[in-house]
Amino acid sequence: MLRRRMLMMLGACFFIVLLLAGHKAFSIYQQIQVYTKPRPPVSVAVATVIEQPWQQRLPAVGTLKALRGVSLSLEMAGTVKDVQFESGQKVKVGQPLIQLDSAVEQALLETAQADLGLAQYDFARGSQLVGDRAISKGEFDRLSAQLQKNKATVNQLKASLAKKHILAPFGGVIGIRQVDVGDYLASGTVIATLQDLSSLYVDFYVPEQSVPKMAIGQAVQVEVSVYPQQIFPGTVSAINPKVENSTRNVLVRATLANPDNKLLPGMFASLQVLLANPAPQIVVPESAVTYSLYGNSVFAVVEKKADDGSVEKDADGQPVLIAERRFTETGERRNGLVLVTKGLQQGDQVVSAGQLKLDTGTPIAISPDKTLAATPGQPPRAEGAL
Template sequence: MLLRRMLIMLAAVLVVVAALAAFKINSFMQMGEAFSAPPPPISVAAAAAEQMQWQSRLPAIGTLRARQGVDLTVEVGGTVKELLFRSGEKVELNQPLLQLDSAVEQASLATAEAELGLARVEFERGRSLVNRQAISKSEFDRLSAQLQKANASVAQLKATLDKKRILAPFAGTIGIRQVDVGDYVATGTTIATLQDLSRLHVDFYLPEQNAPQLAIGERVRIKVAAYPEEVFEGEIDAINPKVEDATRNLLLRAALDNPEGRLLPGMFADLAVLLPSEAPQVVVPETAITYTLYGNSVYVIEQQKGEDGQAQQDDKGQPVLAVQRRFVDTGERREGLVVVNKGLQAGEQVVTAGQLKLDNGAHVAIVADPQLAEGEPQNQAGAAQ
């Protein structure tokens, strides 16, 4: 009986040991399969390189200026007698704006005109007498000189009186007045600014190497911070005939209409000169470009092929995709797109998000949003820039 029990216990122990060994062997086999299995594909977003008609632009910044704009000043000193305008109103050409006290000049003018009348009478009398040889020629010359002097005195006083009255040199909008009635103003004192806002200029600089591409009449698109969603159209009105020595930049001036008067002189302008020629260019989203010190590159998505040259497919019948890093020569960037001058052809797919986890030959799966597909936040698109 004792031997039988021992045999039964030994058999039970052997069974348990065999079961544990089988379980352990199975676990090691599963781990080996897991390590030997290929890694899952990396989720990325992708877009196809497109060929489109691309109009080149030359970006620049500038400042808006009025077509005509002056700070109105007085040429002679005096006391302000009348202000004939209101701040901010529109004025016409030659409209009176300010009158200085001119009582002294008016009195002097009356005296000068009286002397002129006397000099004219004496001159006429002398002319009749000299014809009859009643007076000498030198006396007649003296009378002629007195008449000319009297005329000059009257003209001088009239000119001084004209300077006592300020007229608008052109039609425009006058600014806030800087003087009041009763103020004494010295020569050169500013009374207000006058700006013609019907048409504006914008002055800007471009590098000297762009000079062959520029011409009078080329279109310019202008944006200002006050109206960020609007684009204002203008054209190049003048090109400076000299390059700045210090900066090697060329000064240009564009003109644009301002019928509603919404644009104001002094505004900062972000503008682009539209070059006349358009050419087909390969473009990709800006997020597809990886910028490094060694050059700009993209990850091109290709269908992996086997040794027989046939496209490989996974167990679900989907093509197996892999990426290859390719260095490219990029050009102009605009509105989220980048021109690829060299290294990429139209129709090729490039990765636009998820580049941080990639390397040459990595398997990928294209999804609409890598963040949703992988269930974890990523900032790959931002890092790629």
Template sequence: MLRRMLLMLGAVIVVVLILAAFKFNSIYSQIQQFKAPKPPINVEVAESSRLPWQSRLPAIGTLTASQGIDLSVEIAGTISAVQFRSGEKVSKGQPIVLLDSEIEQASLTAAQADLHLAKVEFERARSLVDRQAISRSEFDRLNAESQKAAATVAQLKASLAKKRILAPFSGTIGISQVDVGDFVAAGTPIATLQDLSTLFVDFYLAEQQVPLLAIGQPVHLQVAAFPGEQFEGKIVALNPKVEITTRNVQVRAELANPGERLLPGMFADLQVLLPSEEPQVVVPETAITYTLYGNSVLVVKEGQAPTPEDDTEEVTEAPERSEPYLVVERRFVKTGERRDGRVVILEGLDVGEQVVIAGQLKLDNGAHVAIAEKRTLELEPNSESNAR
């Protein structure tokens, strides 16, 4: 009985030792994994470069026609003829709308007859006054009647002219707002007339930027209707006063409109080109990490590879490295203008340093990295000219 109990106890002890050995081996393997150097993190990098950089003043504006009005009638009347087609080109002096003028025509005919009679009586009185056949007062009365009749004719002709709406300048007329037979009151709009050959863009800049502005300064602008296309203009006017409420000054630029693709009222994203052009250190905008504590970049540089610890049981020789051991260093920088996917670095970075442009979220200061193949879109080759 005792012998059987000893055998069972021995078997239990053997099983416990085997399980303990397996557990120890598992724990030891995990410890060795933690001690082993972590594999490098693949990142994409770009090299900072020095490029000619032309400073610009960004602004937003609205396109307006060089000449643009809403045609309307000055006096009430009934539309007798609409002499244009919506959206067509019209020339200066071309009839647009005619109002019914039969009453005015009849009144003018009667006034012209009165004028003719007044002139005949005045000429007869002129010959009689020389012979003292009539009094001087009667002659003056007839003279006044003649002038009054002439003024009545002129007044009716002016009123009759207002029944005929003419184009004040050449341009493109809009959609008709009236039809034949409509009775319109004074001030009723007929259609818009816009000269699209040349456009203005009005925008506002802060009063601190007024010394940087000058007549003839070039302006580049883009509109949402033609993404990626750039239009050029120049400043033609500066408002001589600053708006009290906003402390901004109104600026007007002029640009040609070949093909009349741009339309008044379009929203314009524009930049005023300043005359100064200096080389600046620039990096891709994706390299910048923006935080409340400041803007920073991760600079890739060579570091010291970790050495194996001396207390390990198995000491193996570290393999020779054909590539340098790279780590990242977080560096705070002072940024400037951003444009075309690039940002100017004013302080904190030198030319030729490599910065991480993708994968910053999984990195920390001192992390081991490896340069991977670029997958992010690079700027086009002509981006240097865009920076200017």
């Protein structure tokens, strides 16, 4: 009886073990079927690699300066008698700006002119008398020297009198005035700034390695943060013939027009120096490049090959497309495009959207990328390409 019960228990345990083993085997079989089943293709957008003219550029930053700009100041001290300009006014060359009190200088000038008249009379009379030997030659020389001295005194007082009023040295826009009528101004006091805004300079530095690429007359494109969507063209007008010891950079100056007076001296400028003539280069959309510490790469679209080297085809007879990671060397980025110097050839197709799902050998299906709009200067779209 006991033996029979033991056999029944062993049989039940054996049945349960078989049941569990069968369930596990079926689960493993299902997993194997999942991994051996062909993966569905991943929908991606692709772009065709093209070759187009590419203008090499040298980026730099600089500061805008007025074509002519000065701080108007006094050479002589005095009291302001009249202010003849308004803050922010456009002035012409030679226009009066400030008049100082010049009553003392005017009186001294009249006295000196009277002495000059007497000296001229004495000299004229002495010229006659020295010819008649009525006066000595030494007396005549003294009269001549006195005449020259009086002339110099008059000229000196006229120059001092002229410095009692300030004229605009050139045409431009005058700044906010710093003085008013009745102020006593010491010598060197700044009354306002005057800037000629018809044209501007932009001074910037380039590395010494780039000096051979620079030349007078090269085109420059200037941008300022105030007008982010506008480019101001200019030309290189001067290259400093000295390398800075501390930075090993060379100072370069470009000139640009400012007809609407939009630009102001002191503005920060970001600029591009156009170097050589445009040359054909390989470019791809910026979204197609994956940047990493191990190098930049793209996913190229290639046809899957069978073991015998033939192209595999799907049920519709079309070639099966897969992704292939290619490491590339890239250059400048501009307007949504990237310059590729190594790793791609003209006519290749690269994935421009959907790379996060891909690895080498992943089947892909080309579909339009509706999130991106066509922009001028980008490669033409293939089927679903940028």
